[in-house]
Amino acid sequence: MSMQTQTNKAESAVQTEPILSVRGVHKTYKLGRVKVPVLHGVDMDVHQGEWVTILGASGSGKSTLLHLLGGLDRPDKNPDKNADKNGGSQVSVQFEDRELTRLSKRALDRYRADDVGFVFQFYHLLPELSVLQNVTIGGMIKHGRFGYRSNRKEIVDRASGLLDRFGLSHRLKHRPAELSGGERQRVAIARALINEPSLLLADEPTGNLDVKTGASILDVIIELRRDAGLTLVMVTHDDRIAQQGDRVIRLVDGRVNEA
């Protein structure tokens, strides 16, 4: 991909309103008595339909940031109590018009169910369920037990459609253990998309795959993004993959160093 293409893509993305806005995000984990600071005041924006790649070394806080964006975790309070006076920013993770740091647990659950799709490096499929059930479970969670019953046909049709599109229509009744790595990741992507989210968060989706399979997974993601207008935030430590996105955010020692 040439530098010119990259610049054009970035310009087109900047023209839209940010769908996700992060300000002053800190995160420190406790390992026993030891405090391990991971993020030190991250600021970033992600625009509608944009593909942002978060690049960084192992332990740089990429996955932590992704979890915060997805509402799986909450950021710490700003350690600088006089942040306003010092010109620093208040802690904020805003998705569209919702401030995630102020959402209740229930509202965060709804946010994850309705607006976000997660794709993990190790697929994280439920081993007891079939391929189709692994995909429809997202719909089940979103609609609840009774809602799922009334929407069952629609959800199953959509799951089947996604799996068919990913070339897995012959694998619907198989268990994850019977699939290859690439197939499992495609099932995981289908699961992430079952509720038609506007934001896809992918944590090294090709990290556990060989180069060829990884490339095919990327093709799937790129195609989806193009067709569905998905906003994509992808974590990777692979520079070549990162360069395929609209914009690269480098995380170094818990701070953003935007490319």
Add this chain to the structure above:
Amino acid sequence: MLAMAAVLLSVATILITWSVMGGFLKTLISSGRTLVGDVAIVWPNVGFAHYDDLIERLEADELIDSASPTIETFGLIRLPDDRVELISIKGIEASSYSDVTGFVDTMWWKPIDEPTPKDYEGDDIRLQPENISMFTDMEASGISMTRLNPSSGKVEAAGVLGIEVTGQNYRTKWGGYYPLAPNRAMPDGGVERIETFMPRDGEVELTILALDSSGHPIDPVRRVIPIANEFQSGLYEVDQGTIFVPLDIIQRMLRLDAAERVELVRDDQNPFEIVVDPETGEIGPKMKEVIGVVPARVTTVLVRGVDGAELEAVRSRIRAVYAEFADAHVGEVPSAFQMENQIKTWEDLNRTMISAVKKETGLVLFIFGIVSFTTVFLVLAIFWSMATEKTKDIGVLRALGASTPGIAWLWIRYGASIGIVGSVTGTAVGYWVVLNINSIHDWMGRTFGLVIWDPRQYYFVEIPSEVEPIKAAIVFVIGILTCVVGASIPAIHSARMDPVKALRFE
């Protein structure tokens, strides 16, 4: 599967234990009631007079079906093999006693109306066609408490003996009896075989210590009583230590029968006055003069309430009737105040036995309850292990938007499902085992030689095999709750799990 099997086993165990022990208690209570009726009015040893009047007053009450006079005392019995044992003697009026109690049904030597498979299997002698006629006669003899004396050709008053008293009736493993011919030691050191079958030609000798009206002992009285039949109440203590004797015989022996009240005469004007005995015609000096009659007495009046009457209501009505009766015979019968605690229900009379079995049942249930309670911990341990194993899956579900209560509900629902399936199968297995417990027991005996319930040692021929639906329902619900409680702690643990930590769990 493991948790389900644990629930199944504990539900089935509790249901079987509760049903069998409950059935045991129920049968015991029923047997204890058989020879007592509903309520007994008791004035022990010296008894009370005018009982006919009391019975008449009682039977006039709408809550009371019938009443019967009896005498209860103790004495010595000499058996055909010359053993002398202590025995409980009940003097009864056969007819009225049968109205109040199940006396007729307890008669053992009689044709069997509805033979059970065990009767056929044990080749019960009462089923043999050549014996039917004899047993029919014996039944009639037992009910009327009379027996034909073959040598005199006269019908004599006779007693009905507990089936276990003589030791001459061998109890088979099918619950029937087979009469034996006992041996008796002879003075010359030899042994004589006694070819006696008690209801046919057996007799016993009773020795009773009579009391006077003030309760002081008089002379011992002995009398030979022919045996008309033998009874089996189902309570071993009763069957091995009780004899029924016609009331009038016991009244005479105890000097509780009606007697003339006399007064010594000393006529200073005519010391040579003579009287002629109307029976013998003998002439003698006038020594006494009849001044009245002392009425006959009984120690107990047994009462049966009308069907469906509350026991306490019957007792309270009896107290009221007795109060009127006592007012009518002041000075001749114990006062209503004295009788206050002497009017006893059949439960009072069997309280020692019933409370012992109740406590035993409670204790066994408690022990099994504790054992079954471990199912909660078993389910908890299994679910905890599953929740740990599924930590990453829980993280995935949280990432997909599952809520905290949703995750908890998932485990609880799973626990409840296991509880329902385990309880349904456990209840079904428990039901099946209880309903077929006697067949299973017989099969175990035939196949493995394992006999737990030997009718020779227990009161009842068969193991109680009835399941009360309410008990089954309680055990069923407890089985489900056990699983839900066991699953709750892992459920809460899972639900409170940090989704990020769960996703990173290795």
